[in-house]
Each structure stands twice: as C-alpha cells, then as structure tokens.
Amino acid sequence: MIAPETARLLRKTVARFVDREVRPVANRLEEGKEFPWELFRRAADLGFFRMRYPKEKGGAGGNATLFNIMCEELARGYMSLAAITAMQCLMCTDFIFKFGTDAIRDEYFHPAMRGEKVGAFCLTEPDAGTDLASIRTIAEPDGDGYVINGLKTWITNAPVADMFTVLCLTDRKSGLKGANFFLVDRKTAGVSVSKKFDKMGTRAAVIAEVAFENARVPAANRLGEEGRGMANLMRILAEIRAMTAALSLGLARAAYDDSLRYVKERHAFGSPIGSYQLIRAKIANMATEIEASRLMLYWVTDMLDRGAKCLKEASMAKYFVSEVACRACDEATRIFGAYSYSNEYDVNRYFRDTRFLLFGGGTSEILQDIIGRELGL
Amino acid sequence: MKIIVCVKRVPDTETRIRIAAGGKGIDNSEANFVLNPYDEYAVEEAIRIKEKTQAEVAVLSYGPEEATKEIRTAIAMGADKGILIKDPKALVRDAGAVASVLAAALKGMQFDLLFFGKQAIDSDEASVGPMTAQLLKLPCISFINKLEIGNGTVTAQRDVEGGKEVVASPMPVALTAQKGLNEPRLPALKGIMRAKKIPIEELAPAQVKDRVEVISLELPPQRKGGKVVGEGKDAAVPLAKLLKTEARVI
C-alpha cells in the first residue's frame, strides 16, 4: 500500500520541478526540436524512470497511481518531456525488464533507469497503425537467433535511441498469433534510422522511421515466450491507456490554469473578460471536465493497483480525457485571442500538443469501437 | 557527528493573505503550506555534511500535527529522522515561547550542529534561532552563506553591510542559514518513497507562556493606480515636485 502522503509529496515535488526547471524552457526546447538531454538526465537523477519497477530489482517500488501523478504533473509542464519520460518508464523498458535475461537487464534496463540509455518501442508500420494485425516485419528463426526484416514508423525517440523493443511476426502465416517482441540494439548491423520527422507538436520528443535489413539478434533477445507477444502487450495496454489519459489531464490543467489567470487580467469593454458569461462558461466547462477526468483516471489507476481487470475503464479514460484536453486547449486558444496564435505563448504549444494525444494509446474512433465491443455489441 | 535542523511549516509565498475574524491573526484555512524556504537551505547543508562525513541528521519541528508533512519533505531530501513537538497552537506563538519550547526539547538531545533558517517567511522575525541558542548557552552564527566543518570547529561566512565576515566557533554551535548557502535539492523518488516509512517521534511541548501579544493586524492599503505627470524632459520638474510634496521621498 502506498500512503496518500507519499502521493502528495510526489505531486508536490514533480510540480516544483516542472515549475522551476521545465516550464521556463519548454517553448525554447520545442523550437529547437532536439531531444531534451538535460531534462532527460534530470528526470533520471530524480529517479523518475524507476517508478513502476519493484525496489528489489532496481526500481522505486511505486504503483500505477504514483506513476500517473508523475505523468500528469510533467505533462502540465511540457508534453515532449512527459511523453519521453512515460515511455522510458513503461513501453521502452517493460519488456526488457520482464523478459530479459540478467545479462540483458544489466546491459539495457539498468542503464535506462540511470538515463544512460534511451529506449524506443516499435509497433507502427507504414501500412499498420490502428490495424496492428497488418504488420509485416518478420523475425525468422535462423540458427541460434533470429533475422529481422521490416520497417517501423512514427517511432518516438528513434533518432536518439540505443535500443528498440520491436513487434515482429515470427511466421507470416499465423499473423499476430505468431507475434513476438524482440530487443534490437541500435548498433546491430542492418539497423538504420531515418532523419527525424518535422511535426506539428511534441517536437522535442523526436520521431523517425527504423528499418531492419537482415538484422540478426540472439535468441535471448526474444522478449517473452514464443507467440505471446500480443498477450504480453495486452498485459500493459490498460496501463498505456491510463498513462495517455494522465498526459491529457496534465495538459488540460495547464490550459485551464493559464486561461483562468488570463480572464482575470485581460480587460475588454471596461471589465475583465472573465466577467462575461460566455467566457465564464468556457472556464466552468473546462473545470468541470477536468474534475471528471481526474475522477475517472484515478479510479482506473486504483483498479490497476488492486490488480482488477480494467481495459474497458482505461479505454474510456483515455478516450474521454484526451478529448477533454483537446476541448480545453481549443477553448484556451479562443480565450487568448490573437495571442494564442503567437508561438511565444504557452497555449499555442498546448494546442499543438493535444493532437498527439488523439493517436497515441489508440485513436478515439477505435477506442469507441472497443468500448462498444466490451459492452457486448 | 550529529546534526539537528529546526524547521517550520509556513504558508507559501503565493498564498493570498487574509486577516482572520477578530483582526489579530491570519486566516490560513486556504493556504498551501511548505517547508520554510530558509529552513530548506539548512536541511540541504546538513545533508551535504552527512554525505561527506556520515553525520546523522534529525529534523525537529514545533508545530501542529500537519507539520509532519514538512518534516517528511526534509526526510525525503535525505534527513534520517524526524521529531515533532506537537501543539496545535505552535505556529502562532511568539518567538520567545517557540525558542523556549525548542530549547527545552533540545536540552535532552545530543548534537554538534544545530541549524535553523535565518527566519520564517510568515512572521519574519529572525529571532528563534539566536534565542534558542541563548537559552541553550550555545555560540550562534546567524545568516551564514558558507560553512566549513573543521575538527571540532566550524568556520562560517556571513554577509555584513558592504562586505563579508568570516567567523569561527567551537562545536556545538547554532547556525542560521541565509540564501546563497547552497541550492536546495528536490527530493528524488527514492527519498519520497522512503519518507513515509520513517516514524516521526512525537514530543509534548514544555509549558511556556507567550509574552508578546498581537494587538491588531491589517493589510497594506490597496495600491493606487500610477500617475503620468508629463513626457520626456517636461516631466522632470513636476515629478520632482510631487516626489517632494506628495510622496515625500526626497
């Protein structure tokens, strides 16, 4: 059991880090479009990457609630950093930690916890986004290892990553039933990374394509039992969706905080704009939806911490809160008027960053479909 | 070596101050509380000494039950243990009373260094450190911004009007920390996870009386809007006149 006091102290500490060290540099880093090494190392020093892992094994012994509080507060500061941190904590290291040998953990997991190695997680392909079953990347058994061929795209951290956790088929005929995750070191012959994508938001969370051309990996680099790739992905899917909801909540709060301040300061027709009903309604709706989001998210993290099955609830939370973030950031840009159109204002960055939340962790459309299916349709 | 750091729970600087009903105190019901910023320098310095010398660092607070939160913040930063002298009225007592309570508790404790922040940012009296030292008959160096630990002695630097003063003292010694002493760390995750597991010892306060009474408390008058008295060179004469007659600053 984690004490509420620990959660409070964590939130306060991350908030302080964000307000002092992250928010003041966020717009500059976003303009630079480079991986934020300094903040990444600070996050490592503060122990953030260890959050989800047990203490006996080099982790901090946190739980889903603490992890999501951290993600939320980081996202309130700067989405690029929040996304990178969340991935380093979860998708980029989870399979290596759970299924890697001791030697693999020593070489990849522990350095990742210390911020010395950066991970990346590769599912998406040019012809397989939402429809993961269409992936083509293949890992063919060959002697005492596997040979990987294929192309992964939209891979966060790829330009700077030291290792990739890659979803591959081991046999094309059985489709996802023959899917496995493989650990691939960037230095492996046959691995190449494209130049980084130029994109709308989360620009410091750099993205590229990763190509595998006869890339040979040892058998021990198959992470998990043969054919259990998708089952193992399902195991952390609820966590991934909760995390994306936490990022969304943080961003919605940032948009709300800035808006609330602005409507008190900005005058029009002789009064602060916050005195006008239409503006008040915007603020009231933001606050209400944020409150609902908070309840929903931390209800899900509580289920995760109790070990309850909660994929439906996590999907609902991701869907709902990411849409709340989009609405909040949209309203914030209206409230700030022309100033939101200037790149110098934080709300401009929030608005751009919301779009990322719509796709990572499952699109709204597919989540609605999944929720419907869970409801027996 | 043993170090004790005295810390106070205070409303953070962004709290909007409201006078409580009765006009003699502050209504803190909606305040956000933090570890007093000057005490953070003291905690940080103590932890740095611990990291170099394996000293034991205890944090002592005279405060209400909720002050365990600030004690735990200090533990999360790296202190080894916490002691709370519990009293729901602690935060509104006069400096002499606070110093007496602290001194009574400290009499039974062993330490080589006794740290305080130079002042608490709520009452701003800068008195508790020196007063406690006096009651314990300890040497006291206040407002330090640099500290070196020698063999049974300390050498500290303090700012004085227009310059620096370097002073030395044998241990045990009381020290009050000034901004510039160091850059306090944020607690790392490991410290945060460990903080709750460390029990906080509770003591009852010695019975002491307040001797200073607040008679009234009021907020500064609302600032009036500025006044434009002219532009460019033409403004100089009317400005000087107003500074003399209205503002009375020249």
Ligand SMILES: Cc1cc2nc3c(=O)[nH]c(=O)nc-3n(C[C@H](O)[C@H](O)[C@H](O)COP(=O)(O)OP(=O)(O)OC[C@H]3O[C@@H](n4cnc5c(N)ncnc54)[C@H](O)[C@@H]3O)c2cc1C
């Ligand atoms: C910033 C960013 C970072 C990313 N990082 C990574 C990463 O690190 N690793 C990685 O593997 N991937 C990553 N991705 C890719 C992301 O996972 C995919 O974008 C996502 O899975 C959606 O796939 P797609 O973009 O190809 O859209 P598509 O699947 O092509 O969907 C297009 C549209 O069709 C809709 N649609 C699809 N199927 C259905 C259906 N059955 N019913 C109704 N509507 C449907 C979708 O909702 C969407 O509106 C990242 C993406 C972004 C934007």
